[in-house]
Amino acid sequence: MKNILLPKLRSITAIIPGALYLRQKLRKMRIGHNVHVIYPKYRKKHTSFDANLADQNSSLVNDCIYKPDTFVLYRIIGNDLVPRHKKGQSRENLVFILTNEPELQDCEKRFIVNRIVDLEEEKEIIQLLENFGMPYLCIPFDWEAYRCQPWDIWGVPPRYSPHSKLFSLLEPSRQNQIQMRLYRHKNNYVMHNNGARNIALRDGRRRAKWILPWDGNCFVTTEAWESIRSAVVSRPEIPYYFTPMARVIDNRKLLQTGFQPPATEEPQLLFRCDSKLEFDPEYFYGRRPKVELFWRLGIPGKWEYWPVDPWDLPCPDYAKEAGQFAEAGWVARLFSGQAKLEKQNDQQAWVGRGEARMEAIAGFLGQLDECAFKSRLNPEEPVFINGRDSGKVAAPMLMQLRNAADEALDRGPYSVVDKQTLAPSGNPHDYWHPAPYYWPNPSRIPGLPYVRRDGRRVPGTRMYEPLSENYDRTRLQHLFDDTYILMLACRGLGEECYGKHAAKLVRHWFLNPETMMNPHLKYAQVRRGHNNNLGASPGIIEMKDLYYFLDAVRLLWEGNLLSHAEYEEFKLWLDRYLYWLRSSEQGRGERAALNNHGTYYDLQVASICTFLGKQQLLRETLCDSRFRIIEQFDSIGRQPREMERATTAHYCCFNLQGWIHLAQLAESVGEDLWGFEGPDGQCIRKAMEWLLGHVGKPWPYKQIDEFDSERFSPIYYIYRSKYGMSDNSFNVQASDLSQIKPLFFPHDGIRPFWNYNFPEVCASKSDSRKQESVAL
Incomplete structure (x- = not known):
């Protein structure tokens, strides 16, 4: 279901009593994809200039009307967009214009070279203009300015965010529109559609009475210009004119005397030099940048019937100048290089142009993003382990690290084939774990074999307890924790024995054919007899700690403890797992999760993308994460969905830890989740402040089991390192950071030795004053 606003409803308020109420009511209608829209019977048509209105408005009658009718025609030359255009088509058409246009x-002709990314292409276009003695303005493309353009998160209602279930139900064209809305600021920078038109307008007002800020592929024949000029000169009191456009497949036909194809396409506009209206720079290429001004002026056309979807920029009101326009002649649009898309009055071609335009913009901006942010991503650089040497780590911390690493030396290697029971598939290489909160129904009700008891785990599903050896969850956690601790010790203590054992763990779980895990979680959190004995989407969270394990693998590669072939084989395994995460029903369900499961899904995908160097998917995932901030936190920092659970303190801390790790990862590639705020102020900072506001007080919400109050410590220290301490609002007790325990239970979501090599900003503070620990 989606809200659809109809531009043609805007005018009924002018002619129907009580129509404002009707307009507001219709704007709130929720209609399905296949429901026919009922349009109002009446619509005021602005088909000609109202002379009486002009007489009443003295500002329209000024000296400008009586100036000689001079014109300045700007052609705006931008980037070729393949497959909407043929590569090099803009330059090819420019050659045709310079060579053949009379x-x-x-009329003075001028050109605008508009943020062309390809410097060689820009150079050739400028050389052409200079060879023909044509004046031009050059608006350069700047990579750093492009990098600064944010996602337009606020422009898409969260219910339609790309990770949502509702988004997956939309037809592809609607999905593309949403993606384009997210790219709006980037689109506006590089395509600079209306921005360049406005530059032409402002430059032209000092040069001529009439300004024509037209598209770069417009061509004017002698006959076409006479029809335009005669219409304008005969009625100089009209401040705006529109010139219908004709699509041309064979440019050479324009050289034939008397050739005039039917001009039925979206028109170009002429402005008198004293006109007030400009193009709205907020509207972006591919989504009605010129039509928005047609709507404000009331220019009639098929765009009157185009709907405004919930992710579109709002439908504008009529301008005071509405109706002050007339039609003037026609203009040709030169060939785009794609003949099948250029047929006039052809619905299939019209739809095809829209689809090709969307595809071209998405592909072009995707390539730009990859180039712009590539330098910020080094797949081989650890994300959560910084480069400080062990000499700056407190001695007690190093002692704890050695003890933990020595214990890890005595464990493993681990494999999924070691479990005591098998997944429903019968394949020992398949990871397998039952759903932890679903208990056998003692009532034996047909069709209800299980009862969900939130917060109460089925025996064997809590890590390290008896019966957990029947499944793979405990082994997987040992793999992640031990490998990471061993590599911290190898690097921090300089003893290679730790690294060699870590390499053995990785080979045994991922690389050896006899012991490796298949790259999926099809049988994570299974309820036998349900869903064909497949696992559930929430089972994907059991791989949540992959993010810090990948840092350990990076250190193994850095220390030459994995061969090149082994490292490439591990990346292949990871790539296959990522494909399953993105394409499987379980993966899609977890991506759409609205609580902590969505957070940890993003953390997994982002971690893998960072490791594999998948820049585009990484940025798209971090874009999803911004929507999740809006969805998961309220304006004061509460987490409503985690507050629905039976163990609210646990889940609020657990989810927030996921956000801390995700924000740290984003920061490592130049993305800022720490400072992002939703439209109502939803943000990570407020979530941390709300949670830390309960330190030292009884937890006032539902928490059915024991809660480790020291879990607030990592959140507090991260908060202080990122936001500082501007007040004494948190109830803290003095302690040294290195004295806080480095190891928490894995269900808590805190990585091992979280306080080892803590961020410099926090470490520098510890030198000048004692640090605090927090207690509930």
Whole structure:
């Protein structure tokens, strides 16, 4: 279901009593994809200039009307967008214009070279203009300015965010529109559609009475110019004119005397030099940048019937100048290089142009993003382990690290084939774990074999307890924790024995054919007899700690403890797992999760993308994460969905830890989740403040089991390192950071030795004053 706003409803308020109420009511209608829209019977048509209105408004009658009718025609040359255009088509058409277009009476020709990314292409276009003695303005493309353009998160209602179930139900064209809305600021920078038109307008007002800020592929024949000029000169009191456009497949036909194809396409506009209206720079290429001004002026056309979807920029009101326009002649649009898309009055071609335009913009901006942010991503650089040497780590911390690493030396290697029971598939290489909160129904009700008891785990599903050896969850956690601790010790203590054992763990779980895990979680959190004995989407969270394990693998590669072939084989395994995460029903369900499961899904995908160097998917995932901030936190920092659970303190801390890790990862590639705020102020900072506000007080919400109050410590220290301490609002007790325990239970979501090599900003503070620990 989606809200659809109809531009044609805007005018009924002018002619129907009580229509404002009707308009507001219709705007709130929720209609399905296949429901026919009922349009109002009446619509005021602005088909000609109202002379009486002009007489009443003295500001329209000024000296400008009586100036000689001179014109300045700007052609705006931008980037070729393949497959909407043929590569090099803009330059090819420019050659045709410069070579064949006639002199236009009383008209100066100028060009705007508009943020062309390809410097060689820009150079050739400028050289052409200079060779023909054509004046031009060059608006350069700047990579750093492009990097600064944010996602337009606020422009898409969260219910339609790309990770949502509702988004997956939309037809592909609607999905593309949403993606384009997210790219709006980037689109506006590089395509600079309306921005360049406005530059032409402002430059032209000092040069001529009439300004024509037209598209770069417009071509004017002698006959076409005479029809335009005669219409304008005969009625100089009209401040705005529109010129219908004709699509041309064979440019050479324009050289034939008397050739005039039917001009039925979206028109170009002419402005008198004293006109007030400009193009709205917020509207972006591919989504009605010129039509928005048609709507404000009331220019009639098929765009009157185009719907405004919930992710579109709002439908504008009529301008005061509405109706002050007339039609003037026609203009040709030169060939785009794609003949099948250029047929006039052809619905299939019209739809095809829209689809090709969307595809071209998405592909082009995707390539730009990859180039712009590539330098910020080094797949081989650890994300959660910084480069400080062990000499700056407190001695007690190093002692704890050695003890933990020595214990890890005595464990493993681990494999999924070691479990005592098998997954429903019968394949020992398949990871397998039952759903932890679903208990056998003692009532034996047909069709209800299980009862969900939130917060109460089925025996064997809590890590390290008896019966957990029947499944793979405990082994997987040992793999992640031991490998990471061993590599911290190898690097921090300089003893290679730790690294060699860590390498053995990785080979045994991922690389050896006899012991490796298949790259999926099809049988994670299974309820036998349900869903064909497949696992559930929430089972994907059991791989949540992959993010810090991948840092350990990076250190193994850095220390030459894995061969090149082994490292490439591990990346292949990871790539296959990522494909399953993105394409399987379980993966899609987890991506759409609205609580902590969505957070940890993003953390997994982002971690893998960072490791594999998948820049585009990484940025798209971090874009999803911004929507999740809006969805998961309220304006004061509460987490409503985690507050629905039976163990609210646990889940609020657990989810927030996921956000801390995700924000740290984003920061490592130049993305800022720490500072992002939703439209109502939803943000990570407020979530941390709300949670830390309960330190030292009884937890006032539902918490059915024991809660480790020291879990607030990592959140507090991260908060202080990122936001500082501007007040004494948190109830803390003095302690040294290195004295806080480095190891928490894995269900808590805190990585091992979280306080080892803590961020410099926090470490520097510890030198000048004692640090605090927090207690509930």
